[in-house]
Amino acid sequence: MGRNRAGVLEFAVLGLLHRAPMHGYELSKQLNMLLGTFRALSYGTLYPCLNKLYAEGLIAKEGDGPDADATRQGPATRSGRAGRSRIVYRLTAEGKERLQDLLTDSGPAAWEDDEFGVHFAFFGQTRADIRLRILEGRRSRLEERMEGVRAALARTRERVDSYTLELQRHGLESVEREVRWLNELIASERRSEAGPES
Numbered sequence: 001m002g003r004n005r006a007g008v009l010e011f012a013v014l015g016l017l018h019r020a021p022m023h024g025y026e027l028s029k030q031l032n033m034l035l036g037t038f039r040a041l042s043y044g045t046l047y048p049c050l051n052k053l054y055a056e057g058l059i060a061k062e063g064d065g066p067d068a069d070a071t072r073q074g075p076a077t078r079s080g081r082a083g084r085s086r087i088v089y090r091l092t093a094e095g096k097e098r099l100q101d102l103l104t105d106s107g108p109a110a111w112e113d114d115e116f117g118v119h120f121a122f123f124g125q126t127r128a129d130i131r132l133r134i135l136e137g138r139r140s141r142l143e144e145r146m147e148g149v150r151a152a153l154a155r156t157r158e159r160v161d162s163y164t165l166e167l168q169r170h171g172l173e174s175v176e177r178e179v180r181w182l183n184e185l186i187a188s189e190r191r192s193e194a195g196p197e198s
Helices: 001-018 025-035 043-055 075-080 094-103 114-120 128-156 162-194
Strands: 061-062 088-091
Touching: 001 025, 001 043, 001 061, 001 088, 001 094, 025 043, 025 114, 025 128, 043 061, 094 114, 114 128, 128 162
Parallel strands: none
Antiparallel strands: 061 088
């Protein structure tokens, strides 16, 4: 997992543990729902992330077995050999501070494909001005992408086969659909910010 994706995973883990303490298996299921099945996580990526967050003091481990604090590696902890894992992970005060830092980051990284979805998943815990900045930044990024795809279509229309052309059109339609969705969200955020009309 690349550095950026590792950061996205850490953000997602901290955000989910802020909602409720969880054991590894439940956390894995929640992460797969949050990040989507196309980014399905393996225990080979989740447990190193949990161990790193634990080492940094951002999460704590609690358990009722004698080996509750032992480092565990994925499915083996749920097999008959080792017994079912009883470690529950929870956010520490330092973890809550780190999550707040991540929630207030509205810079260009938050507009990109990898990070936008995770930021959006935790918009309920994000300040309104930050939400608006991220939505507007994402829209701006997609509008740039849209112009690039349109220019590529215009340049290559005569030189590519019909399937490649359809794929490019499909990509353009997907981006246009997301821009329309973002426009609706931005309008809604601005109405909420303005408050009820007097």
